[in-house]
Amino acid sequence: MASANTALPRPARLDLRQLLLRHPELGAAAVVAASWLTLLVLAVARSHGSGLAAGTGGMDGMTMRGGATPGSTWTVAVTGVPSWVLMTVAMMGPAALGAIQYTGLNSLRWRRRRAMAEFSAGYITLWAVFGMLALAAAALVPGSSRTTALATVLAAAAAWQLTPVKQWSLLACHRTVPLPPRGWRAEKADFGFGLRNGLACVGSCWCLMLITAVAPGGQLLWTGALTTVVTAERLARRPRRATQATAAVLGFATMATLAMGNLLR
Amino acid sequence: MTNPYVRVDVWSLAPNDPIITAYADAVRAMKARHPSDPTSWAYQAAMHGTQDGSPPTPPANQCQHYSWYFLPWHRMFVYYFEQIVRVQVVANGGPATWALPYWNYDGGGDANKLPPAFRDPSSPLYVKQRAAGFNDGTVGLPTGPTGITSAWQAFDLATFTGVGEFGGGETNSPVQFFAVNDQIQAGQLENTPHNAVHDALGGQHGGLMGSPYTAALDPIFWLHHANIDRLWLLWEQQTQNSDPSDQNWTGQNFLSMGGFFDVNGNAIQGNSVLTCTDVQNPPTQLGYTYDKQTFPAPGPSPVPPVSWPPPWPAPPQAAAGPGSPRNMVGATDRPVRLVGQTETVPVTIDDRAVASLQPARQQHRVFLDLDHIEAERNPGQVYGVYLNLPGQPTDADLTDDFAGNLSLFGIEAARHPRRDEHPHSLRVSFDITRLLDRLAAAGSWTDGRRLQVTFRPTPLEAPPWREDLAATAHPDLPITIGRISVHYV
Numbered sequence A: 001m002a003s004a005n006t007a008l009p010r011p012a013r014l015d016l017r018q019l020l021l022r023h024p025e026l027g028a029a030a031v032v033a034a035s036w037l038t039l040l041v042l043a044v045a046r047s048h049g050s051g052l053a054a055g056t057g058g059m060d061g062m063t064m065r066g067g068a069t070p071g072s073t074w075t076v077a078v079t080g081v082p083s084w085v086l087m088t089v090a091m092m093g094p095a096a097l098g099a100i101q102y103t104g105l106n107s108l109r110w111r112r113r114r115a116m117a118e119f120s121a122g123y124i125t126l127w128a129v130f131g132m133l134a135l136a137a138a139a140l141v142p143g144s145s146r147t148t149a150l151a152t153v154l155a156a157a158a159a160w161q162l163t164p165v166k167q168w169s170l171l172a173c174h175r176t177v178p179l180p181p182r183g184w185r186a187e188k189a190d191f192g193f194g195l196r197n198g199l200a201c202v203g204s205c206w207c208l209m210l211i212t213a214v215a216p217g218g219q220l221l222w223t224g225a226l227t228t229v230v231t232a233e234r235l236a237r238r239p240r241r242a243t244q245a246t247a248a249v250l251g252f253a254t255m256a257t258l259a260m261g262n263l264l265r
Numbered sequence B: 001m002t003n004p005y006v007r008v009d010v011w012s013l014a015p016n017d018p019i020i021t022a023y024a025d026a027v028r029a030m031k032a033r034h035p036s037d038p039t040s041w042a043y044q045a046a047m048h049g050t051q052d053g054s055p056p057t058p059p060a061n062q063c064q065h066y067s068w069y070f071l072p073w074h075r076m077f078v079y080y081f082e083q084i085v086r087v088q089v090v091a092n093g094g095p096a097t098w099a100l101p102y103w104n105y106d107g108g109g110d111a112n113k114l115p116p117a118f119r120d121p122s123s124p125l126y127v128k129q130r131a132a133g134f135n136d137g138t139v140g141l142p143t144g145p146t147g148i149t150s151a152w153q154a155f156d157l158a159t160f161t162g163v164g165e166f167g168g169g170e171t172n173s174p175v176q177f178f179a180v181n182d183q184i185q186a187g188q189l190e191n192t193p194h195n196a197v198h199d200a201l202g203g204q205h206g207g208l209m210g211s212p213y214t215a216a217l218d219p220i221f222w223l224h225h226a227n228i229d230r231l232w233l234l235w236e237q238q239t240q241n242s243d244p245s246d247q248n249w250t251g252q253n254f255l256s257m258g259g260f261f262d263v264n265g266n267a268i269q270g271n272s273v274l275t276c277t278d279v280q281n282p283p284t285q286l287g288y289t290y291d292k293q294t295f296p297a298p299g300p301s302p303v304p305p306v307s308w309p310p311p312w313p314a315p316p317q318a319a320a321g322p323g324s325p326r327n328m329v330g331a332t333d334r335p336v337r338l339v340g341q342t343e344t345v346p347v348t349i350d351d352r353a354v355a356s357l358q359p360a361r362q363q364h365r366v367f368l369d370l371d372h373i374e375a376e377r378n379p380g381q382v383y384g385v386y387l388n389l390p391g392q393p394t395d396a397d398l399t400d401d402f403a404g405n406l407s408l409f410g411i412e413a414a415r416h417p418r419r420d421e422h423p424h425s426l427r428v429s430f431d432i433t434r435l436l437d438r439l440a441a442a443g444s445w446t447d448g449r450r451l452q453v454t455f456r457p458t459p460l461e462a463p464p465w466r467e468d469l470a471a472t473a474h475p476d477l478p479i480t481i482g483r484i485s486v487h488y489v
Helices: A017-020 A026-047 A051-058 A069-105 A109-137 A145-160 A164-173 A183-214 A219-235 A241-263 B020-030 B043-050 B070-091 B188-202 B218-236 B351-355 B394-402 B411-415 B433-442 B467-473
Strands: B006-009 B183-185 B286-291 B327-331 B335-339 B343-348 B367-373 B385-387 B402-406 B426-429 B450-457 B479-488
Touching: A026 A069, A051 B188, A051 B394, A069 A109, A069 A183, A069 A219, A109 A183, A109 B351, A145 A164, A145 A183, A145 A241, A164 A219, A164 A241, A164 B402, A241 B043, A241 B385, A241 B426, B020 B043, B020 B188, B070 B188, B070 B218, B188 B218, B188 B402, B188 B426, B218 B450, B335 B343, B343 B479, B367 B385, B367 B402, B385 B411, B385 B433, B394 B402, B402 B426, B411 B426
Parallel strands: B006 B286, B183 B426
Antiparallel strands: B327 B343, B327 B479, B335 B479, B343 B450, B367 B426, B367 B479, B385 B402, B385 B450
16 A cells, blocks of 8 residues: 655755754764763773873762762862763763753754753753762772672662652653743743753662762773663663663672672682 | 445444444443453453553553554454454344444534433443433534534644644554653544543543543443544545554554454464554455545635735745654743633744744644643543634634644543553644634734634533533633643644
């Protein structure tokens, strides 16, 4: 049976303008890709002992320093925030693209970029505040207890996956809000939507993100693995099943970490 | 495949016609079966929706709503149900060629009223839980261009896929109440007459038809869906089949939702599992057809596109194809609350947004979107949505200014899904291109900037109007519409 849809003329080449109109979030996707590239470059630089990684804090900026004094704890936390934000963009960005697209498509065309930027600012602000607290907490953990701390956080993350708050938060990540078209109401709503979405995502993924803060090494691998988990959970159409599967994986990772810790002892 | 089975208009049959009495006898027998039997009345209804927890989910709670799977899933559902009923009809000594009748409530005369056999309290087709007035025949479904029985708006559309289009929003896998960015998106045929008829029959006091969890327990449900199926078949003929060609639609089956059962209660499996493309042409693929080729009466006469008031772009230079990007050009900045009364809300078109579209000069469709529609449960009230309606409208004003119907059928299931799915709100969209042409031609939209959107509760017909029923037209269950927006495509 012939289909009228197939008979409609289709553009012979990719029309970038049309693509951007349908997917205003592509700019944000490029930022996410750039953040991944930066993380890769920093990881390579660090492995070669380059001053680039040291100068920017690199991935080390978000790992615990171990045994920090109370006075230096907040210094560690504050200086680690830029790296934390970089990692947050890479890790949470793919999961947030849907909300960014929603914000763009539901804004007047002349203020789409501003609306998406305001959403992103709200979203990242939440994660930056959480990052500061997480890094401060991680800095207080003695350096000799890194493996134990990682195993503890992995176990806590597995348990968190099964709580009603996690379920509620993951569902809240999917919620959108009506966005006014212009004026201060629009600015407030765009930023507020970012805060609200960020809060839901922190509620859903805070313990997963904590893993990257306490892991004694291999941050890039952890970030990659957790990005996959977070994005899969966000896109899954059966959220409960997805969180349960993640809990199982985290439980296995806990056991593996403890086993490796015993081997190294 | 020949067509031994012809679905006929229930209003063309006498109440004691063998087709109707055979259906009643079969329903009685199915109701007597154990609820765990897939061929029982309770089990079949639960496959559509249930809150009882039995049978388990899946196969319970698999109805497809607010997506492009709405029409094919319900076609399959009714097809297998009809086969189960037919076996029982034959076992009862009824006609071997029995086919499910359909209720064409838009057929004129009394056709908008519940068929008499379904009002007889002694019949298995009778259900007490219906909106007031339907079971005594004093109330009919609102008809005409601004009523809820006509599919004229859906038949004005040539595109299947998308919110506000004929068949519903796109998804890549079946979900009971599908959502894009948190909002479920019905097609126009699903919106009216499907949803609106559910609401009207369910009423405001918990009638079975008013909720997807109970609707299929009412024997009229199946005749309503046979009519929706008939309308889809007519639209397929009208458009030379503009069903989706995307593999995510054509190749989709519903096994992941639980699938269907044959006449012996065995799950349909293997090569017998139907995909959407297997049900696009019932006469040749499924062996049934309909007795009449009655298309919906057209809506208000179209006017030639006029020069739109500035600052709107010029009349179309080229057609916008399916999937063309939407551009929002105006919206409200605060929510609207409806409590059964008429409400009018202004929407201002943004000059700068329109100006940014000018270089393209190819937009030719305009949509009115109602998004983030929320309600704790379905108030059972349908609202007519109008643009620039005068304060004291005449019947002609109502017809000329009508944008579409707002129905909340399924809102409780969307907010609190029974399956492991995400909760979400509703988004409704109306193609108002022709309506704006009419308004511009009539001089009732001269500045091109400010539209007045009016929500008007659709009253139930009761000739003469019954005051005791008027009270039910003012439900105390509020609806919140997060935003009203205008989009250029």
